[in-house]
Amino acid sequence: xxxxxxxxxxxxxxxxxxxxxxxxxxxxxxxxxxxxxxxxxxxxxxxxxxxxxxxxxxxxxxxxxxxxxxxxxxxxxxxxxxxxxxxxxxxxxxxxxxxxxxxxxxxxxxxxxxxxxxxxxxxxxxxxxxxxxxxxxxxxxxxxxxxxxxxxxxxxxxxxxxxxxxxxxxxxxxxxxxxxxxxxxxxxxxxxxxxxxxxxxxxxxxxxxxxxxxxxxxxxxxxxxxxxxxxxxxxxxxxxxxxxxxxxxxxxxxxxxxxxxxxxxxxxxxxxxxxxxxxxxxxxxxxxxxxxxxxxxxxxxxxxxxxxxxxxxxxxxxxxxxxxxxxxxxxxxxxxxxxxxxxxxxxxxxxxxxxxxxxxxxxxxxxxxxxxxxxxxxxxxxxxxxxxxxxxxxxxxxxxxxxxxxxxxxxxxxxxxxxxxxxxxxxxxxxxxxxxxxxxxxxxxxxxxxxxxxxxxxxxxxxxxxxxxxxxxxxxxxxxxxxxxxxxxxxxxxxxxxxx
Amino acid sequence: xxxxxxxxxxxxxxxxxxxxxxxxxxxxxxxxxxxxxxxxxxxxxxxxxxxxxxxxxxxxxxxxxxxxxxxxxxxxxxxxxxxxxxxxxxxxxxxxxxxxxxxxxxxxxxxxxxxxxxxxxxxxxxxxxxxxxxxxxxxxxxxxxxxxxxxxxxxxxxxxxxxxxxxxxxxxx
Numbered sequence: 001x002x003x004x005x006x007x008x009x010x011x012x013x014x015x016x017x018x019x020x021x022x023x024x025x026x027x028x029x030x031x032x033x034x035x036x037x038x039x040x041x042x043x044x045x046x047x048x049x050x051x052x053x054x055x056x057x058x059x060x061x062x063x064x065x066x067x068x069x070x071x072x073x074x075x076x077x078x079x080x081x082x083x084x085x086x087x088x089x090x091x092x093x094x095x096x097x098x099x100x101x102x103x104x105x106x107x108x109x110x111x112x113x114x115x116x117x118x119x120x121x122x123x124x125x126x127x128x129x130x131x132x133x134x135x136x137x138x139x140x141x142x143x144x145x146x147x148x149x150x151x152x153x154x155x156x157x158x159x160x161x162x163x164x165x166x167x168x169x170x171x172x173x174x175x176x177x178x179x180x181x182x183x184x185x186x187x188x189x190x191x192x193x194x195x196x197x198x199x200x201x202x203x204x205x206x207x208x209x210x211x212x213x214x215x216x217x218x219x220x221x222x223x224x225x226x227x228x229x230x231x232x233x234x235x236x237x238x239x240x241x242x243x244x245x246x247x248x249x250x251x252x253x254x255x256x257x258x259x260x261x262x263x264x265x266x267x268x269x270x271x272x273x274x275x276x277x278x279x280x281x282x283x284x285x286x287x288x289x290x291x292x293x294x295x296x297x298x299x300x301x302x303x304x305x306x307x308x309x310x311x312x313x314x315x316x317x318x319x320x321x322x323x324x325x326x327x328x329x330x331x332x333x334x335x336x337x338x339x340x341x342x343x344x345x346x347x348x349x350x351x352x353x354x355x356x357x358x359x360x361x362x363x364x365x366x367x368x369x370x371x372x373x374x375x376x377x378x379x380x381x382x383x384x385x386x387x388x389x390x391x392x393x394x395x396x397x398x399x400x401x402x403x404x405x406x407x408x409x410x411x412x413x414x415x416x417x418x419x420x421x422x423x424x425x426x427x428x429x430x431x432x433x434x435x436x437x438x439x440x441x442x443x444x445x446x447x448x449x450x451x452x453x454x455x456x457x458x459x460x461x462x463x464x465x466x467x468x469x470x471x472x473x474x475x476x477x478x479x480x481x482x483x484x485x486x487x488x489x490x491x492x493x494x495x496x497x498x499x500x
Numbered sequence: 501x502x503x504x505x506x507x508x509x510x511x512x513x514x515x516x517x518x519x520x521x522x523x524x525x526x527x528x529x530x531x532x533x534x535x536x537x538x539x540x541x542x543x544x545x546x547x548x549x550x551x552x553x554x555x556x557x558x559x560x561x562x563x564x565x566x567x568x569x570x571x572x573x574x575x576x577x578x579x580x581x582x583x584x585x586x587x588x589x590x591x592x593x594x595x596x597x598x599x600x601x602x603x604x605x606x607x608x609x610x611x612x613x614x615x616x617x618x619x620x621x622x623x624x625x626x627x628x629x630x631x632x633x634x635x636x637x638x639x640x641x642x643x644x645x646x647x648x649x650x651x652x653x654x655x656x657x658x659x660x661x662x663x664x665x666x667x668x669x670x671x672x673x
Contacts, residue, residue, distance in 0.1 A: 443616075444612070444616045444646050445610060445642055446610070447608055447646075448608070449606045449607065449608040449609075450607050452605065463645070465640065465642035465643070465646030466642055467640075467641040467643075469643070470642070470643075470646070483511065485517060485611065486511075489597060492613045492615065493597060493613050493615065499616065499641070
């Protein structure tokens, strides 16, 4: 191993540039009101002063960036098994991370880092919400070596150094066993996230519309013209036209988003872990250790089933609730075969659906009450007692009732809990059907819950707690639930199986 | 090796968590609940009075009427929920796991096996310390939803339970 991490060392010298851009961003964010004033008064300003101001500003930032670079040092303390990062110009900060606490090491590359050819290394532990250790600029080989060293921290005593050398060689040699093709990405793009993108598109159009109105005050007149125009056209034609454009926009934006985010998605096997790398502008790479995986969710909707693609979401162990969203790793657009390969690595055996638990019909009744009867009732109460003009919007109600009704019905029909000896699978969702899979050995605790008026009909809820989040199933047969809770407890308490 | 057996287990014979007898919280803790209730009731009654003294025009007669109706109903709810909540709370320490039952409308039972416990803490509130009570907090890696906090245990007993739990955790490691 040529890289000695035991001596405190700085980042790549070229990293000063990254520091520079970072500091610039930070300061620009802090000073934007000042900048705004400058821009507005641009004409009145003396160009010489302005030029001098900008130059001195940049010099100060460059100086600060250089100092930041000088004061940033990291090293591995082999004796105490710690990874230490020292940073700060005036306020010194020393981050000490115990090697066996390290959960995840990511190597990322942003646009600026890609331009100058350095990588960013993030060290994540279970402890707190944000990334603890962050090295902004190191070379690729150094990053890989350091990553291998950091992740092997737990076992470093027993393993020979020569083995480590083979580790990062094997990264290069190993062929990725899942490679998501451009075609799959296109398929993913046109089949997912309609609602989310619709929201984005609407927000976008609204902002533009608003800004145009503000900039061109005469637009108010145009507003009326627009209305006249709308009236003159047949309404159905008009609505259809808008609808088509909206669908078109959603598809295009979806495609662009998916391709940018997941371009060249590769899953490589790295010893017993999965190594993922993806991204068009900034390449992200993450290591997933199978023993840290808590919940695996397979998501697929009707179109995706026809296309033979599915999305896998992997939730790893985190201790803070806010971090759970961040710890989700997504693998979009795998096919059935690739799914099996990934599952083999994560679980060693294929999770199968065992006995089925169905929710009681009361669940459907309750959700209809909550999402249809209650809002519609409130609408009419408001309309009759407070604001009669609301009644003109009542034509929306049938659409709302039919749409939500369908979502609730399908959601109810798809809601299932499958239990087998090693796995618990919860199926849910109306359009996008999720299958959340957890191994029984990963259970941290179980909560059962029963409303007192459900005692007689023997139905109740169960919440399964894992280190990657909870899994809840409502209104199932309570006798069966209790029996399985007893069985799981027995299995957990009699084995030393490690959940992490 | 000679001790190794691998008999088929009968799932029906497994110990049942739902049949465990729960220990109620310490009766002294009921006083803590009552005192807390007293403080809440006092605040609800005092706050409007103080406000009306500072700014007499703030409340019209109608607002007083509404307040006079809403506050008692709210207070009756809070009082009955607290008292029933106290009655329903219970805990049990089995050989391999800890159970805690709570909830007024829904009865929730949370079970945490000892080999999933990360750490244990003893918490003494101001009021509880006055009565010699403590709260045991049991943390797992599953985030706040799967942590247990059992209030109203006598200080000595709580200390013993903590030792017991620590012993169990140590043994597992």
